[in-house]
Amino acid sequence: MTLYLNLAEELAARIEQGLFRPGERLPSVRTLSQEHGVSLSTVQQAYRQLEDQGLATPRPKSGYFVNQLRQQPELPQISRAPQRPVEVSQWEQVLELVSEPPSSDVLQLSRGIPDIDVPTLKPLLRSLSRLSRRQSLRELSYGAVEGEISLRQEVARLTLDSGCQLAAEDIVITTGCHEALSAALRAICQPGDIVAVDSPSFHGVMQALKGFGMKALELPTDPLTGISLEALEMALEQWPIKAIQLTPSCNNPLGYVMPEANKRALLALAQRFDVAIIEDDIYGDLAYHYPRPRSIKSFDEDGRVLLCSSFSKTLAPGLRIGWIAPGRYLQQVLHMKYMGTGMSAQLPQLAIAEFIRDGLYQxxxxxxxxxxxxxxxxxxxxxxxxxxxxxxxxxxxxxxxxxxxxxxxxxxxxxxxxxxxxxxxxxxxxxxxxxxxxxxxxxxxxxxxxxxxxxxxxxxxxxxxxxxxxxxx
Amino acid sequence: MTLYLNLAEELAARIEQGLFRPGERLPSVRTLSQEHGVSLSTVQQAYRQLEDQGLATPRPKSGYFVNQLRQQPELPQISRAPQRPVEVSQWEQVLELVSEPPSSDVLQLSRGIPDIDVPTLKPLLRSLSRLSRRQSLRELSYGAVEGEISLRQEVARLTLDSGCQLAAEDIVITTGCHEALSAALRAICQPGDIVAVDSPSFHGVMQALKGFGMKALELPTDPLTGISLEALEMALEQWPIKAIQLTPSCNNPLGYVMPEANKRALLALAQRFDVAIIEDDIYGDLAYHYPRPRSIKSFDEDGRVLLCSSFSKTLAPGLRIGWIAPGRYLQQVLHMKYMGTGMSAQLPQLAIAEFIRDGLYQxxxxxxxxxxxxxxxxxxxxxxxxxxxxxxxxxxxxxxxxxxxxxxxxxxxxxxxxxxxxxxxxxxxxxxxxxxxxxxxxxxxxxxxxxxxxxxxxxxxxxxxxxxxxxxx
CATH class of the missing domain: 3.90.1150.10 (Aspartate Aminotransferase, domain 1)
Structure with a gap:
């Protein structure tokens, strides 16, 4: 991180902790420069950064002041979904979104593409490049349908961070999280079945429901805590719901982390009504606070949670490597994976396994x-x-x-x-x-x-x- | 190719053309050595090769003789399939086959793995390696759901060889032929639907039928000419068949090429009964005789043929790049592709496009x-x-x-x-x-x-x- 961003972050943290109060004058540029041993222009850049963030305002000839009220805009409203099973539409709009290949001269505001132009990814690309040249059966041929064992071992270890206790044998490598979610749905549901989803919700899952002829029951969702458990309970009482699909940690698109108590309560509901939970954890490792939030899967005792994730948001989407820990549905998911793509590409699996093993992922x-x-x-x-x-x-x-x-x-x-x-x-x-x-x-x-x-x-x-x-x- | 193999092939060709007749003595080792300007041991190796192929036999002190009858073993019997729709079984046996990653110290007799350790593949690996290092959005991000346009253009050109007239817009890139076949089935059929297949037939399709809850109607298949058109016609009259799925060119596992007349007749039947044809052409480019056989798709006028193929047999399976030309089912197939894997990896698509564009594929x-x-x-x-x-x-x-x-x-x-x-x-x-x-x-x-x-x-x-x-x- 550059010096000025470091400084800006430190100042922002002090403001958020109340060490500088609203209306208070912040230290002068010169003071900060001496205190931190950085140039005047670095401090000026840091202050401009705070200004951008709405945390501070300059007054002519007086320096920077903490903003009176942090200009945090209001939250979106709690969604009011139809609360009955509906058939999924909107394919044309999704198609428009996913038909254009991203181009480097266009800003990527619309699609879920992470920043891949970062130095910490270089070693991964180097090993991908090295492995590409090897021309050995291991890299270029069919792998096992379950995926490369070395990567499955690393993924099992990674899931410890979200509180899971999984072994390599519990993991199936997939072609992105898309395939994980798609295989999970098909492993559990039949055409016509109803799946309860958070709302707003990831369009990939919705379109999978559409494709499989399943129905979506959108649940009211709080922008800070996730789906309404009361609404879910009522829905479970009213409809023959087969599975609950949601993204509880760093939700897409809302970004909330469902509180741990809600995750436990959700699991208890799923047990009571005997339905499966398809947990999309694709953004979970990108929670701003460390340690990252626990997954619902980490509380799962009877294998009803199918944890789906991938390296598309943490590393790069183009690798097309995801995974699923399907619990008691392992055999069905393996079959779905085989019929969908046979197996996933070996090269990126081997490169990612190496990247994690070398301690570069964290x-x-x-x-x-x-x-x-x-x-x-x-x-x-x-x-x-x-x-x-x-x-x-x-x-x-x-x-x-x-x-x-x-x-x-x-x-x-x-x-x-x-x-x-x-x-x-x-x-x-x-x-x-x-x-x-x-x-x-x-x-x-x-x-x-x-x-x-x-x-x-x-x-x-x-x-x-x-x-x-x-x-x- | 080594000298002795060249020579062996030449001799084999002459025997097959009848220039050397059964029982006739072949030229002496010394004669051939002089005639072809090769060493005695090269000729001896070539003769051993002919011996291996069952074309010639050495007699002590007299040299090599053309075998009386070429020891061509009898053909397999024409398959007698049940001729009623059945649910697919055998998943455990398939799983056993695909659960073991191939290892270089084990001979690959069982799986459909081509020889990837050949010099003509090196440029492909080099460009894969080079592209891996570039860290640009184009290689590492999501591509378009339809696939990389440069590869779609090259694929469209390749299909000219099988008599097709396709544009890049008619092609969707998939994650191997597996995804092409799987998307094709889902685009056309619903659970419970009946699909007519050749028999024996590729296990990947069968397991897809099983996974989607569809039924397979296995048709009697001649080991030289493919499925019985009479049996197909009867089946079409008797059952509400939704699609015909077959591998007519260089069939897997039987290796036959369905005669062109049969391909036309099959298409006519499909038109008469208004069913779709899912044509697996994955081995078609590997026909021993050039030009390669025409595809059924090349005769298709109303877009009812979904041509499925990949680079898994011609280049390397680990690339996981296939394609489908879905005719009138393009929109449905696109949706199925999106819900299955979102999109296919960009890197191998770009590398393969380069390989073909550089004139290295043929x-x-x-x-x-x-x-x-x-x-x-x-x-x-x-x-x-x-x-x-x-x-x-x-x-x-x-x-x-x-x-x-x-x-x-x-x-x-x-x-x-x-x-x-x-x-x-x-x-x-x-x-x-x-x-x-x-x-x-x-x-x-x-x-x-x-x-x-x-x-x-x-x-x-x-x-x-x-x-x-x-x-x-």
């Missing part, structure tokens, strides 16, 4: 967590500044996604059409709902918010939103 | 075709020599698989158990049938028949077969 994660925590502050600050008043914003606890809610009636698809000319696209909220709700919301990716053009881009999105709202008024 | 194919054609001769020769009399053997026209039929009652699973001690495994015939038929058959991989230990391995398999038959007698 330091990389630490960097990314810091970067994304900063990104959240920046992005929240920009949205507060450039979006119209009344815009509501999520408070993610991990990952690199911000959920932004405009007033009812706002149309995010229209926003995207308007933004197309400037090569900007956001993820429209409606793809995160089976029934096409949340059209007034968008999801923004702040993984690369350090890119110089990012602020201008968010400014333009914000101004376009303001324009559209004015046109409708 | 020369590689030429080498592999020659090698596999030789492998067929060797393997057929060894089976004739080391297996008990009455063993029937397929006459593949492409690919690297031999289908070997022992008398009824022979148990290939028992054979595998007996072979396990010597680290040898063959593919048991029963996994190629939905109903578990063909237990008396095995499939042998001759991709690497040049490996020094291969003849001894086949000899051991043959002797174990003989033993087992004697024990039962």
């Amino acid at each position: 330091p990389h994660l630490r960097q990314m967590r810091k970067q994304y925590a900063r990104g959240r502050e920046q992005m929240t600050g920009w949205v507060s500044r450039y979006f119209p008043p009344g815009t509501r914003v999520s408070q993610p606890q991990g990952g690199f996604m911000l959920w932004v809610e405009m007033p009812q009636g706002f149309d995010s698809l229209r926003l995207n059409r308007r933004l197309a000319a400037s090569k900007l696209q956001v993820a429209p909220g409606s793809i995160f709902s089976a029934a096409g709700k949340y059209r007034n919301c968008i999801r923004l990716n702040f993984a690369c918010s350090h890119q110089p053009s990012m602020e201008a881009a968010i400014r333009q999105v914000g101004e376009t939103v303001t324009q559209l709202l004015a046109e409708d008024a | 020369p590689h194919l030429r080498q592999m075709r020659k090698q596999y054609a030789r492998g067929r001769e060797q393997m057929t020769g060894w089976v004739s020599r080391y297996f008990p009399p009455g063993t029937r053997v397929s006459q593949p026209q492409g690919g690297f698989m031999l289908w070997v039929e022992m008398p009824q009652g022979f148990d290939s699973l028992r054979l595998n158990r007996r072979l396990a001690a010597s680290k040898l495994q063959v593919a048991p015939g029963s996994i190629f049938s939905a109903a578990g038929k063909y237990r008396n058959c095995i499939r042998l991989n001759f991709a690497c028949s040049h490996q020094p230990s291969m003849e001894a391995a086949i000899r051991q398999v043959g002797e174990t077969v003989t033993q087992l038959l004697a024990e039962d007698a």
Whole structure:
């Protein structure tokens, strides 16, 4: 991390801890420069960073002051989903999102792409490159359908961080988390079956439900604590639900971490009604606070939780390596994996296993967590500044996604059409709902918010939103 | 190719063309050595090769003679399948086959692994290695769900060889042929639907049918010409068949090429009964005779043929890159692809596109075709020599698989158990049938028949077969 960002973070932490109070003057540039042994311009950069984050404001000739009230925008409203099973729609909107290959001259606001241009990933690419040349059966041939044993061992160890006690034999490697989720659904459910989901929810799962002819029951979801357990209980009483699918840790798109007590209570409900839980943990390792949150799987005693994850958000999506710990459904999941893709590519599995074994995964994660925590502050600050008043914003606890809610009636698809000319696209909220709700919301990716053009881009999105709202008024 | 193999091939060709007739003495070692400007030992090696292939026999002090009758073993019998829709079984046997990662100290007789240790693949590995280091969004991020456009263009051009007229837009890249076939089935059929298949047939498709709750109707299949069109017509009249799935060019496991007239007739039937055809062409580019056979897809006028293939047999399976040209089912297939794996890895797509664009694919194919054609001769020769009399053997026209039929009652699973001690495994015939038929058959991989230990391995398999038959007698 650069010096000025370090300093800015330290100051931000002191403000958040109350060591500097609202309205109070912050130390002068010169003082800080001497105190920290850094240049004047470094301190100035750090203060500009605090300004960007909405934490401090400069007053002419007087220095920087802690903002009166931290301009934290309001949270999105608790979602009110239809609460009956519906067939999933929105495929055309999803297709639009996933049909365009990302290009380096376009800012990646819309898709769930992490920052892959970081030095801590270099060793992984080097081993991928080295292994590619070896031309041995092990790298280039079919592997075992379960996946490479060395990687399964490393993944089993990684899951200790979320409180799991798994062995390599409990893990099946998949082609991304997509295949893990898809295999989990097919292992448990038949066409026509009802699956309860958080709402908003990952569009990949929704589209899988659509493809398999299953129905989604969207549950009201609190932007800080996740799905309503009361609503879930009522739904379980009312409908023959086969599985609960959710992303409880660093949720996509809302970013919340479901409290541990809620995770336990959810599991108890699943036991009482004897349904399976498909837990998407793809962003879990990117929680800003260490140690990372426990998974529901870590409380699971009778194997009803299918833990799905991947290296797509922590390392790089293009590797297409995910995994599933399917509990008691291991045999069914193995069959689904075999019929879906036969097996996953060996090369990236071997390279990732090496990367973890060499002790490079955790330091990389630490960097990314810091970067994304900063990104959240920046992005929240920009949205507060450039979006119209009344815009509501999520408070993610991990990952690199911000959920932004405009007033009812706002149309995010229209926003995207308007933004197309400037090569900007956001993820429209409606793809995160089976029934096409949340059209007034968008999801923004702040993984690369350090890119110089990012602020201008968010400014333009914000101004376009303001324009559209004015046109409708 | 080494000198002696060149010479052997030339002599074999002359024998096959009738320039040397059965019983006739072949030129002396000295004569050939002078005529071809090669050493005496090279000629002797070439003659031993002919001997291995069952084409010539040495007589003491008289030289080599063309064998009276070429010892071509009898063909397998035309399969008599149940001819009613059945649910697919045999998952445990397939799992056993695909659970073991291939190891370089074990001969790969059982799985469909090509020879990947060939010089013509080196440039592909080099570009894979180079691209791995680039750390750019294009290689490491999500690509488009349809796949990398440069590869789709190259694939479209490749399919010209089988008579197709396709554009890049008609092609969807998949994670191996597995995903292509799986997406094709799901795009067309619902659980409970009946799919007509050739028999014996690829176990991956059968297990997909099982996983989706579909039923397989196995059709009688001629080891030289493929499925019986009469039987297919009767089946279409009798059952509500949704799709016909088959591998008409260089069939797996039988190796036949369905005659062009039959391909046309099959398509006409599909049109008359309005069913889709899922054509697996994965071995098609490995037909020994150039130009390669036309695909059924090349005759398709109303988009009812879904052509599925991959680079797993022509380049390397570990790349996990396949494709599908789904005709009128493009939208459904795209959706199935998205819900299955999201997208396929970018790196191998870019490397393969480069390999083809650089003009390296066709020369590689030429080498592999020659090698596999030789492998067929060797393997057929060894089976004739080391297996008990009455063993029937397929006459593949492409690919690297031999289908070997022992008398009824022979148990290939028992054979595998007996072979396990010597680290040898063959593919048991029963996994190629939905109903578990063909237990008396095995499939042998001759991709690497040049490996020094291969003849001894086949000899051991043959002797174990003989033993087992004697024990039962």
